[in-house]
Amino acid sequence: MAKVHTIWTVLAVFDPADPASPPDSRFKPLSRDGLVDRVANLLAEAIMAGRILPGARLSESTIARDMGVSRAPVREAARLLESSGLVEYRTNRGFFVQTVSSEALDNLYEFRIVIERAAIARLVAQGAEATLPLLHAQLAELYRVAEAGEDMAQQVEADMQFHRLICRGSGNPRYLTVFDQIANETKLGLILIGRMYDDPHRMAETHEPIIDAIAAGDSDAAVSAIDYHIGTARTLVCQQFRLLEDKTAK
Amino acid sequence: MAKVHTIWTVLAVFDPADPASPPDSRFKPLSRDGLVDRVANLLAEAIMAGRILPGARLSESTIARDMGVSRAPVREAARLLESSGLVEYRTNRGFFVQTVSSEALDNLYEFRIVIERAAIARLVAQGAEATLPLLHAQLAELYRVAEAGEDMAQQVEADMQFHRLICRGSGNPRYLTVFDQIANETKLGLILIGRMYDDPHRMAETHEPIIDAIAAGDSDAAVSAIDYHIGTARTLVCQQFRLLEDKTAK
DNA sequence: CTAATGTCGATTGTCGACAATTTACTTGAC
DNA sequence: GTCAAGTAAATTGTCGACAATCGACATTAG
Numbered sequence: 001m002a003k004v005h006t007i008w009t010v011l012a013v014f015d016p017a018d019p020a021s022p023p024d025s026r027f028k029p030l031s032r033d034g035l036v037d038r039v040a041n042l043l044a045e046a047i048m049a050g051r052i053l054p055g056a057r058l059s060e061s062t063i064a065r066d067m068g069v070s071r072a073p074v075r076e077a078a079r080l081l082e083s084s085g086l087v088e089y090r091t092n093r094g095f096f097v098q099t100v101s102s103e104a105l106d107n108l109y110e111f112r113i114v115i116e117r118a119a120i121a122r123l124v125a126q127g128a129e130a131t132l133p134l135l136h137a138q139l140a141e142l143y144r145v146a147e148a149g150e151d152m153a154q155q156v157e158a159d160m161q162f163h164r165l166i167c168r169g170s171g172n173p174r175y176l177t178v179f180d181q182i183a184n185e186t187k188l189g190l191i192l193i194g195r196m197y198d199d200p201h202r203m204a205e206t207h208e209p210i211i212d213a214i215a216a217g218d219s220d221a222a223v224s225a226i227d228y229h230i231g232t233a234r235t236l237v238c239q240q241f242r243l244l245e246d247k248t249a250k
Numbered sequence: 251m252a253k254v255h256t257i258w259t260v261l262a263v264f265d266p267a268d269p270a271s272p273p274d275s276r277f278k279p280l281s282r283d284g285l286v287d288r289v290a291n292l293l294a295e296a297i298m299a300g301r302i303l304p305g306a307r308l309s310e311s312t313i314a315r316d317m318g319v320s321r322a323p324v325r326e327a328a329r330l331l332e333s334s335g336l337v338e339y340r341t342n343r344g345f346f347v348q349t350v351s352s353e354a355l356d357n358l359y360e361f362r363i364v365i366e367r368a369a370i371a372r373l374v375a376q377g378a379e380a381t382l383p384l385l386h387a388q389l390a391e392l393y394r395v396a397e398a399g400e401d402m403a404q405q406v407e408a409d410m411q412f413h414r415l416i417c418r419g420s421g422n423p424r425y426l427t428v429f430d431q432i433a434n435e436t437k438l439g440l441i442l443i444g445r446m447y448d449d450p451h452r453m454a455e456t457h458e459p460i461i462d463a464i465a466a467g468d469s470d471a472a473v474s475a476i477d478y479h480i481g482t483a484r485t486l487v488c489q490q491f492r493l494l495e496d497k498t499a500k
Numbered sequence: 501c502t503a504a505t506g507t508c509g510a511t512t513g514t515c516g517a518c519a520a521t522t523t524a525c526t527t528g529a530c
Numbered sequence: 531g532t533c534a535a536g537t538a539a540a541t542t543g544t545c546g547a548c549a550a551t552c553g554a555c556a557t558t559a560g
Contacts, residue, residue, distance in 0.1 A: 061511070
């Protein structure tokens, strides 16, 4: 898989295994992304950081003026974000930040369970030697973020990266592309809640059984572990979100 | 789920359950789609019909001239198609029809098994009363297409519609959106092969066990049936495609 | 007072033109 | 003849302008 020009690739952190970047190059491969990608990046960042709230209209002219570009790249960037689930487009009405509901979140988590179960089973089946070190590193990052008391967005990002690695290591790139799509929508919901777990350290710990099962090469245990992990998150997140909905309703 | 402005919705046949169309209106709700949607539709049709082959470059200016529009809507339409997997975009180089390989097809089918297994289980679990008649109607359509000796594209379309109904009836809209994405890419491969089964009638028959299991409310049997059905198609299609690859290689 | 209808401001939809980049070709040296 | 560099043609990237459309408010009939 060469370079894929979709927004979730843009959003993803630097991927060291990307064959497009020569490992021994002494120069940073200065961004060859066009304006569209940069605009999309900026927009996505603003949305995920919660600076633009779900349901809000994205005025093309305003954004174009603020960023100092014309409307054409803004429109294309918005279309890009649409396919990543961050933005919704209504004909003759413009782009809107995707709204989230507890029901949509629940559906999202249900679907994540389905694909991550399959991904982790495949990962174990074909050997996880290459992926395991990455998972351990990401687990360390989860702890670091927890201890350092980083903000919500960073915690969510670290967690998502962990699950992303599993999909990436599955060997079937389809798991990764689909995961990246729905991950963005999940993030949107989590940002809105404002917190994921009361105890970030505890949150990091819940990833341990998953790694253990993968390391042991126990496919069934791995599936159970990820099932439990995401299932727990699902319950918690949807519960929190329903609370939020009730509060804003009254 | 109201109206979704993504290409696979545009491509899908008229959806009688769409709440946006008042049933008692005496007027056909003349298409409110913008130029972009129509261009995307035309492009997708040309690609799926095999008039533009995988790997081919989509010249913006040529398309714009042929369709009698400017390049802006063409670009946006292409971006739309990109998210549906039909087209690939390369910076400063333009849009290309997505190439398919036997490996990619195999990954696609593997993924389809994963999500359709989950979708059909959910469908049975929550009651398939509403979906069953639709499935039966679609099965009839499969037979009709087979007997009438319709062309390849129509056979593929009829088959895909059947599976689409299962995802649609699952109750979790996510199954449908993801299915629609990957369905387009699958079609691309099937068109290239030029035939799906030697015996279209036999192909229609293989859907019977799936319906039977759903009608019986037997979740496990339904999962097994869909598993076997797609698994068989996977083997056949990938085998055919590998043959095709070998032929073009030498 | 209610509910249609008309009007206006703002925003999106589309376009043609120009700038930047890539690709194909030509030229030349070895 | 092969490879390299340089140049030209074609194509994409971006822009600003104008047309089409929408939503909100004012208006008017009942």
